[in-house]
Amino acid sequence: MNKDDRFAINKKTDLAHVKFRVKNGGRTAVRQPWKLLILIPIYALVYYAVNSGVNSLPMIRGVLWAPVLLLCILGTLIGFYIIGCPWQSSRIADEFRRIGLVNDADEPPFLISVSRDKKNKKIREYLFDGSGIPLSEFEKNVEEIEAVLDLSVISFCRERGKRRILMRAVPAKGDLPNMVNWNDSMLSPESFVLTLGEGYTGPVTLDLRSAPHVLLGGTTGSGKTVLLKLMLYQCVKKGAKVYIADFKGLDYSRFFEENCVMCLDWDSTRAALETLMKEKERRLRLFRSVGAVNIDEYNAKTGENLPRLIFACDEYAQMTASGSRSKEEKELLYTIENLTASVARLGRAFGIHLILATQRPDADVLSGQIKNNMDHRICGKADATLSTIVLGDGSANDLIPKYRSGRFLLGDGTLFQAYWFNEASVGGWSGMG
Numbered sequence: 001m002n003k004d005d006r007f008a009i010n011k012k013t014d015l016a017h018v019k020f021r022v023k024n025g026g027r028t029a030v031r032q033p034w035k036l037l038i039l040i041p042i043y044a045l046v047y048y049a050v051n052s053g054v055n056s057l058p059m060i061r062g063v064l065w066a067p068v069l070l071l072c073i074l075g076t077l078i079g080f081y082i083i084g085c086p087w088q089s090s091r092i093a094d095e096f097r098r099i100g101l102v103n104d105a106d107e108p109p110f111l112i113s114v115s116r117d118k119k120n121k122k123i124r125e126y127l128f129d130g131s132g133i134p135l136s137e138f139e140k141n142v143e144e145i146e147a148v149l150d151l152s153v154i155s156f157c158r159e160r161g162k163r164r165i166l167m168r169a170v171p172a173k174g175d176l177p178n179m180v181n182w183n184d185s186m187l188s189p190e191s192f193v194l195t196l197g198e199g200y201t202g203p204v205t206l207d208l209r210s211a212p213h214v215l216l217g218g219t220t221g222s223g224k225t226v227l228l229k230l231m232l233y234q235c236v237k238k239g240a241k242v243y244i245a246d247f248k249g250l251d252y253s254r255f256f257e258e259n260c261v262m263c264l265d266w267d268s269t270r271a272a273l274e275t276l277m278k279e280k281e282r283r284l285r286l287f288r289s290v291g292a293v294n295i296d297e298y299n300a301k302t303g304e305n306l307p308r309l310i311f312a313c314d315e316y317a318q319m320t321a322s323g324s325r326s327k328e329e330k331e332l333l334y335t336i337e338n339l340t341a342s343v344a345r346l347g348r349a350f351g352i353h354l355i356l357a358t359q360r361p362d363a364d365v366l367s368g369q370i371k372n373n374m375d376h377r378i379c380g381k382a383d384a385t386l387s388t389i390v391l392g393d394g395s396a397n398d399l400i401p402k403y404r405s406g407r408f409l410l411g412d413g414t415l416f417q418a419y420w421f422n423e424a425s426v427g428g429w430s431g432m433g
């Protein structure tokens with residue numbers, strides 16, 4: 001690269017920095033108006049300059065307002081430039097230079113802002129002016145970046161077609177743990193609250209009373225089966241009757257076989273769903289007879305203890321894949337999907353819940369009728385498209401590192417590390433309720 005090219009790049013970067021700082025200063029002034037106090041000495045200087053100018057050049061008095069206005073604007077911009085200085089930028093720039101993360105003109109990325117993720121306060125969003133450094137260079141140097149900044153990096157992305165690079169990270173010490181073992185003392189004392197894992201502000205829970213159905217998505221190996229088992233284990237412990245459709249037939253061991261109804265084929269799955277719908281009808285009559293509108297009210301009024309019923313399916317797509325099926329099989333499948341949709345639509349008041357896990361719950365896999373009723377959405381590691389399918393936005397792609405299993409994001413934006421659950425370690429307990 002010759003000197004002129006380098007000069008051109010330098011100039012472009014400098015201009016970008018100045019523009020950024022002025023803009024950032026404007027934004028900061030809105031948020032923290034007291035910082036505008038900096039304008040007082042600047043305006044005083046303008047006043048002084050104009051006054052002395054007027055004294056020595058009285059003939060421009062007639063059009064004085066024009067240069068005064070110009071000087072005031074200039075002064076304000078300088079004020080914004082001063083206010084808009086991003087903290088620590090030079091130190092970080094130096095560190096980047098040291099690890100060799102520089103562009104062709106030997107410029108390191110320039111930190112232009114640090115802000116907090118709105119939902120997960122520990123997560124910081126570092127916005128860099130990448131100075132023309134490709135995103136892949138950041139990704140390649142992730143370990144060095146983590147070391148010099150003492151951070152644990154979650155993800156990098158380029159900001160909407162700009163030169164800017166957005167890095168999400170947490171302080172190295174404040175990161176979520178990579179593994180937390182479940183133990184029964186973590187069980188929520190509340191009747192139908194499930195404890196899922198460790199979030200930035202403590203345990204993360206899911207209340208099935210207010211929002212009864214759960215959809216769990218994420219790539220293979222994201223930890224869906226482990227989390228599903230964790231939830232189902234708690235359901236069993238809380239006295240629910242649990243049906244598990246598992247077409248792989250591998251993942252659910254003795255504890256579940258002994259305490260749940262396992263559905264390993266279509267016939268038993270259909271039978272289970274029909275049982276649930278019949279129970280729904282029965283409960284409807286019961287609730288009507290005492291004027292209760294939901295299971296909690298019914299149980300409270302009558303002193304009875306109608307259990308909650310859970311229908312869970314791991315790898316829902318595998319169950320409903322209709323590939324090369326015979327006509328009868330397709331009809332059976334159709335019935336199963338319709339029954340699932342009915343449970344999704346009608347189960348809520350009656351304490352009948354769905355918990356469905358599948359890699360990719362797009363329209364081919366999960367009908368709109370079912371999906372729209374899945375109030376709780378949980379997504380493990382995913383690319384932007386998958387995250388959008390599950391949560392409605394790309395946040396799981398942004399907030400979950402690609403190599404992290406058991407890390408999940410709730411629909412409300414809460415990030416957590418799911419408890420590691422292994423039924424072998426909770427052995428010795430059997431029987432419902």
Ligand SMILES: Nc1ncnc2c1ncn2[C@@H]1O[C@H](COP(=O)(O)OP(=O)(O)O)[C@@H](O)[C@H]1O
Nearest residue numbers: 179220221222223224225226405406418419420
């Ligand atoms: N909560 C967790 N904590 C730590 N590691 C986990 C956790 N859940 C899953 N893993 C790791 O990820 C692997 C895959 O988990 P699994 O539940 O089978 O994923 P999926 O069902 O999404 O394909 C597990 O074998 C384990 O090594």
Ligand SMILES: [Mg+2]
Nearest residue numbers: 224225226314
């Ligand atoms: Mg699985």
